[in-house]
Amino acid sequence: MHNGVAPTTLRRSSRVPTAVQILVTSLEGTHFSEVCETLVVNAHGCAILTRVKLDTGVPLNLHSKDGRETTAHVVSCHPVDSDHRSWRLGAKLDRPDNFWGLRDCPKDWIVPAPTKPPQILKTVNTSASHQLSSQGNQPSEAVLDRFARQLEAQVKRTIAESLRPLQAEVMALKERVAQRDANPSRFEVSLSNIPPELEQQIESRLRKDLGPRVLDEARQQSVHLLESAKATIDQRITEGHDNFLRRVGEEFGVVEKRAHDISAYISENTREYLQRGLEDYRQKLLQGGDSLKRLSEELLEFLQHSLNAEHEARRGDLEQLRSSVASESSRLQEQVEYLDTRIAKLDESTRCMESGLDHRLSRMSSEIVKDTRSQFQNLANEILEELTARSIKALSDQLDEATENMKVVQNGIVASASESLKGQAATSLQAFENSTEHMARLSLERWRLKLEGGLNALAKSLNE
Structure with missing residues (x-):
């Protein structure tokens, strides 16, 4: 028998490519709880797209949107792309079944399902806690309403199960009464032969004497039976209510722990994201500083080159001025020499014409020439020195002004760039930290208030 059943149980089922949103939670090893999307499914397992690598053999807990729950284990995990950001995870179900809720499933998906003992409030509370943890799938009001309806159904079911023994006893009493009516005793048969007059007397006597006594005893027995039934019902209801409160407390602890884990996970991811953002910002800041330094060096080189070119141009103008002054001085020297020759000729002519006035004319001409030469030389020297x-x-x-302008421009650029970068960095970091902390506090407080309100309303409805 075992060999005949094994091939049917272990055979492969047809694969169906479909996208189903399920909550995947790891039961051992690295903590992992995330809403994933399936790629391919069948009755024995599925292929899921995840962002985290899981080791082979790790047990998983799967939850669907419809409230179904099952367990599986990892059989493979391979990267989808080269940067290892997405992983294709292969999972095998521990109990082959149409867990995915497909209406038109293949025929080879039909497998014998093992019997499972009933669990009171466990499945509902577990699925409700996981639905509360997956905040992005359904609104909080719908989740709380569904949770309340499921808890009410479970409480009614528990009360019905507790009343089953009492109903069985009532049915047994009814059967005994029916059997007694169907099989009358000999005494009842003999009473049917009593004369009518005697029967009327007996009936009147029974009504007078035994009627009130029977009514009192029946009333006392009914009151006792009702009190015992009420006590039993109250005891069962109290036990069920205590059990329900205990399990609700346990599930609330599980939900609170899960919320704490999720908040820790979110804070860790936020911290990592902030660290990466800070590293990127620091890298960009360093790159900006390097580019600013390179730009300042290029600006300094450009200013030096322009100043050197202007200096060379001024030097060329000065050399040209010096050459013009030298040519003018040479021309004046030539004119002076020409005047010397003319004066010499005049001196000779005057010496020839007036010998008596030779000394006087020579002295006067020498004085005139000396004064003229000194005046010309002084004038030329003054013009050269002034130019x-x-x-x-x-x-x-011009050099001092250009140097001061370059220093002022360089200092202003460096100071303004550093101050603007520092101010923007501090402002953006402070604003991002404040907004992150504010959103985290608001979200946690809002979910805590909604959960407390739903549980208080549920407890109030149960007490009523």
């Missing part, structure tokens, strides 16, 4: 001083002063003023 040289003006050109040197103009060049030095």
Whole structure:
């Protein structure tokens, strides 16, 4: 028998490519709880797209949107792309079944399902806790309403199960009464032969004497029976209510632990994201500093090159001015020499014409020539010195002004860039931290208030 059943149980089922949203939670090893999407499913397992790598053999807990729950284990996990950001996870179900809820499933998906003992409030509370943990799938009000309806159904079922023994006893009493009516005793048969007059007397006597007594005893027995039934019902209801409160407390602890784990996971992811953002911002800041330094060096080189070109141009103008002054001085020298020759000729002519006035004319001519030469030389020297001083002063003023402008521009660029970068970095980091903390606090407080309100309303409805 075992060999005949094994091939049917272990045979493969047809694969169906479909996308089903399920909550995958790891039971051992690295903690993993995330809503994933299936790629391919069948009655024995599925292929899931995840962002985390899981080791082979790790047990998993699967929850669907319809409230179904099952267990599986990892059989393979391979990367989808080269950067290892997405993984294709192969999972095998521990109990082959149409867990995915497909209406038109293949025929080879039909497998014998093992019997499972009933569990009171466990499945409902577990699925409700997981539905509360998956905040992005359904709104909080719908989840709480569904949770309340499921808990009410489970409480009614528990009360019905507790009343079953009492109903069985009532049915047994009814059967005994029916059997007694169907099989009358000999005494009842003999009473049927009593004369009518005697029967009327007996009936009147029974009504007077035994009627009130029977009614009192029946009333006392009914009151006792009702009190015992009420006590039993109250005891069962109290036990069920205590059990329900205990299990609700346990499930609330599980939900609170899961919420704490999720908040820790979110804070860890947020911290990692902030660290990566800070690293990127620091890298960009360093790159900006390097580019600013390179730009300042290029600007300094450009200013130096322009100043050197301007200096060379001024030097060329000065050399040209010096050459013009030298040519003018040479021309004046030539004119002076020409005047010397003319004066010499005049001196000879006057010496020839007036010998008596030779000494006087020579002295006068020498004085005139000396004064003229000294005047021309002084005038040329003054012109040369004035031109040289003006050109040197103009060049030095321009060089000083260009140097001061370059220093002011460089200092202003560096200071403004560093201050703007520091201010933007501090402002953006402070705003991001404040917004992250505020959103985390608001979300946790909102979910805590909604959960407390739903549980208080549920407890109030149960007490009523």
